[in-house]
Amino acid sequence: MTRKRAGATAGVRWTHCAAKLAGALSSDQLHPAVLAWVKAAPRRKIWSVAFSGGADSLLLLLLVWAHWPERRAQLRALHFNHRLRGAESRKDAVFCRRVCRALGIRLIEGEWKESHRGASEAEARTARHAFFDRHAAALWCGHQQDDIAETIFMRLARGSGTAGLAAPRPVHVMPRSRVHLRPLLMLKKSEIVAALRQAGATWREDETNAGRYFLRNRMRRDVLPAWQQAAERDAFAGAARSRELLEEDDAALEAWLEELRPTVADGSLNLRKLAGKPRALVRRALHRWLLAQPGAIRISRQAFDNLLQDVMRGRTTRQSLGSKGFAVMGKGRLRYAPSGKKSRGFHRRSN
Secondary structure (H helix, E strand, O other): OOEEEEOOOOOOOHHHHHHHHHHHOOHHHOOHHHHHHHHHOOOOOOEEEEOOOOHHHHHHHHHHHHHOHHHHHHEEEEEEEOOOOOHHHHHHHHHHHHHHHHHOOEEEEEEOOOOOOOOOHHHHHHHHHHHHHHHOOEEEOOOOHHHHHHHHHHHHHOOOOHHHHOOOOOEEEOHHHOEEEOOOOOOOHHHHHHHHHHOOOOEEEEHHHHOOOOHHHHHHHHHHHHHHHHHOOOHHHHHHHHHHHHHHHHHHHHHHHHHHOOEOOOOOEEHHHHOOOOHHHHHHHHHHHHHOOOOOOOOOHHHHHHHHHHHHHOOOEEEEOOOOEEEEEEOOEEEEEEOOOOOOOOEEEOO
16 A cells, blocks of 8 residues: 655645635534534543544544634544555655644554554554554544445445444444544545645545555445446435435344343343344344353354344254353253353254
8 A cells, every 4th residue: 555645734724724624614514423422522522533644534633623623622633554555654644743733733643563565454454443442532533425335335245234234333332432433424535625625735645545455445446436327326325325224223223122131130141032023133132142252252154043043943952152162042041051061952053
């Protein structure tokens, strides 16, 4: 991955640029779920903006700085150097420092010490998010409307359900009271670039976005333009609408499961409360139960489907969950049994 220079910071009056952007893009054009979160957020909560130096993250940083001046004392930027682009990576960091210095924003930098040639997109993302998790309770991310379509296509390819297809969410509550905020989901990439140019801003451009090495790039370059042309309408806006509807459906299933409360204090799953309920709800309860077991157990898709089938049928069974334990179902309960503990009278499945 290589970023080419898209103009220098010299000569750019960043505070003036931010003010022009705020005038062109009012807060009403940001996602309403994020605005609602801002209204309810504690005044002293630190806001962190993921800042790569690219167009999306630059626009986000400038808009947050301009639209919420009362929050500037609690605003900071996070820049992660993947160390995969040589000198261009260092230039990205220099650019971010100059912008933050001009705005009076603290910049926290990190780098991937274990980076290596041929690193996958997933490896780089894991390292980046580990850095963000260490430094941000409230992380602002620059995902925009084009990213929604790309994500949906990528997740369709691996068979995701409503939870996966509802990403990226405008307000994503994470474990340990962390939250990711994406206020730009109502804006297209072309609108972001046009606004930055009109305001006289410069940014860093990643040349590999036009390449084919990563799946997301292939989707962006080969699939989405053809899809948009074939649709003969604003397909990106349609994808964004579908994402909103999927998030609503996902939230409804979560709320229904919370009302049922099928998990018992001893960690078992009360299957009688799930009897006769839609398969989608039982699937979700089973996922939640597995993740609550020691080591947050993950099994193959086939093994999960076998277990789900037994639960739906109310079948007494004992299924392997790997080397450490079993799922044991009987008398209306699904329990976790460590390896070595014997159970009689059960149909046994292997994982």
